[in-house]
Amino acid sequence: MQNKKNKLVEIIEFTDPVCTWCWGSEPALRKLETRYGNQIKISFIMGGLVKDITAFYDHFNNIGGDPERSNSNIARHWVEASERHGMPVKSEGFRLFSKEHPSTYPQNIAYKAALMQDEVLANKFLRRIREASAAEAKQTNTTEVLVELASEIGLDASRFLNDFTSEGAQIAFEQDLATTAKYGAHGFPSFLIRYGEKEMMVRGYQRYEGFKAIISHLSEGAIREQLFMVNEGAILSFIATFGSVAPVEIQTAFDLSDQELESILISLDEKDQITRREAGNGYFIGPKVSVMACDSRTGVCQA
Template sequence: MKTLSCDDKSGICYPSALDDAAATDEVSLTDTQIIYIGDPMCSWCWGIEPALRELQDHCEQRGLSFSIVLGGLRPGGGNPWNAEFKAFLRHHWEEIGEATGQPFSFDILERAHFSYDTEPACRAVVTARHMLAGASSRKLYAIFSAIQRKFYVANADPTQLGFYESIIEGAGLDFARFSELYEGDSARQWTRGDFELSHRLQVRAFPTLLARTDSGVVQLATGFARAAPLIGKVEAVFRS
C-alpha cells in the first residue's frame, strides 16, 4: 500500500515508488536552469509556496529559466480514509501551518469519503503546461499555486474535474479544451513522464529544487526553505 510519509522536522514529503511502466517526457529540460520538483497535494510544497514565488521573481529578473516537474506524491492514493489517517493529516497540517504561516482548513477531514490521490492534480498542471506552451513559467506556477490553495484552504476535491474550472478560466485558458486534454490518454502519459523524469533526476523527496549548469545538475534544496537562502544558493551557482 502506498502511504503518505512526511517529516515535520525536515520539511520533506516522500513520494510513492513508481510501478514499472514505459512513458515519454512531455517536459524538456534542455534549456532549463532552475527545476522545481513537487506535487500540488504535497503539504510541504504548499508550505514553501511563498518562497518559490519570490524565487521565481528573482529568476525572471536574472534571466534564469524556471521549470516545474510533477513528482507524483501518491498517484492512485493509498491510505484508507479513516480516523487514524485524518488525525495524521490534521497534526501534520497544523505543524506546517505553524512553521510556515501558510493557511490550512480542516473541513475536508469531516468528509466520510475522500481519495488522497495526487495524480489528478499533477495531471491538471501538466495539461495546463501543454496548453501554455511558450508562455511564461509564472503562468503555470500560478495555476499550480491556485490548485494548492483551493485544496488546502477551500478544501475542495482535486480528484473532480469541476475543481479546475475556475482555475483554468482564471488563467485565461479554455476549460472545454482543458477537459478534453485532461481526460485523454496523452495527458496521463505526459504526467507519467514527469513522474519518471523526477526519478531519473534522483529526486526522492518533495519539494526539491535543482539547478542545471554547464557542469550538470546540482541540488539547491530539498525540503522547506525560506526565500532568502534559496536566492542565495541560486546566486552562488550562477554567479556572473
Template structure:
C-alpha cells in the first residue's frame, strides 16, 4: 500500500502542515504515540495542562507510531472489516475479556485516523475514548464493536466513521504517520517534538515521558521567556471538556491536595455530573452523559 503519492516528501509535508498551524500560534508540538502504550496514555495529563495554561501559544498534532515488533506484525495485515460488518453486534457477555489486549495497534490506529477525518478535535476525543476503554475498562480495542462504541462515546458521526474506517484515506493517513515517525527518527514512544514559527530551524525532540516541568522549560526556551499561564476553568467545566480525569492530574492542574480533590469531586458526584472509578494506581472521575 502506498502511503502517499510516489514523490511524497515527509520534510516538505511537515513544512506545509507546520505553516498552516503557525498562522495563529508560535509553537506546534508533534505528539508521537502508540495507542496501546501505557506511557503514551500517562502523558495525556501533561498535554492537557499545557493546553490549558499555554493554549494561546501552542497547537498539538498527534502522530501515530508503533514499536518495531508491532510494525512487523502489521506488514501483512489488512483491515478485516467493511461498512456492513462494522455495524455493532452487541455481545455483552463477551465484551470484557481476561485475555491481554491485542499486541498490534493496527485496527485502533486506522480507527483513530478515520475519526480524525472528522476534524482534529474529533480525532483527539476518539483517541482518549479508545485509551479509556483500553486502560480503564480493559477492553480489547481491536474489536470492531468496541471501536464503534468509542465512536459513539466520542460523539462522532458514526455512519461517516464506518465509511472512513473502511476507506483508503484512513489507511493512507496511518501510513503517512508511520513514515513521518521513521523519517524523524522517533525511536521511543511517547516522543514530543517542539517546532517554532521558523520552519527552517530543527525541532526540539523529547523522547520518553517526563514531568510537566521539563516540557514547560522547553516551551520557555522556544518562546524566549514563559508567558503568564492561563487560569484553569472551573473543575466542572474542565470535566465537561475532557470528560475523564484522574485525581492526580486534577491535583496538579488546580494545585490542590488529593483530599481537596476528593472533596471537590464528591460534590459533582452528588449532583450526578461525574462518577468515580477506582483504578489500581489512581482514582478517576468520568463525566456522566
C-alpha cells in the first residue's frame, strides 16, 4: 500500500484555450500552486469548445452562426465575465473567428503539439494563448500567431510547426475529446480532482476555497497548505515564477485587500523591480529584467 505522504493530488482541468471562465480560473490555479507546491499537479485536457462557429450556437449569449457578429457578442460577454473574475480582457479589435478560421480546435491541437516537446513549456504556451486571445485580441487560431506565441515562450518553433501539422497532435487531441466525453465534461472549465484511487468531478468555475475543501476531503487531511510568507520578497518571487501575472492573481494568492495590493505594487515600482504591461481593461505585471539588445544605428550592444 502506497504511503499517503508520497501521493500527489492531481487537478485535471477540462478546458479550451479561449474559454473565458477558464481564463478566469487562472487566479485560483496559481493560488493552488503557491499554497500547495509540489503536493499537487495541475494538468489539462483539451475539450474543443468550438468546432465550427457557423454551426455553433450559444442561445444565452447569442453567439454562433455569423463569425463577425459572434466576435462582437463574444467580446461583450468576455468583458462582462472580466468584471466578475478580474482577469484582463481586450474588446477593441477583437476578432477571434473568421470565415477562414471558424474553429478553436487549432488552439487545442497546438497545445497537444507543444506537449510533444515539453510539458512545462506547453503549459506556459497554454497560458500565453489565453493571454493573447483574451487580453490582446489576437486571432490565435491562425498558424502564424500560434508559431509566434510558441517561439515567445521558448518552444522550438520549427519542431512545433512540424508537430502542429502532424497526425500525432491531431490524434492526441482526439484522445482528449474522447476523455472529455467519457467524463461528461460538456462545459468548461470542469475539473477532475484525484488522490490515489479516489476522484471527484466538479463542473464550472470554481473558487480556491472549493478546491481546498475537496483536497482535504479526498486526502483525509494528508495534503495541506504549506506555510507561506506575505511580504514583498514573496510576491516578487511569485511574479518571477510565473513571468506575467494580473493583479488579481497576486491578490488572490496572498489574500490581499485592494489597498494592500496597491501599496505593495507601488513599492515594487518605486524600487524598479517590476514592469507593467497594459492589456485591454487591465494590465499584467512582470519582473524587471535586463534586456540584451543591439542598436542598428550605433552598432552598440548592451544590457
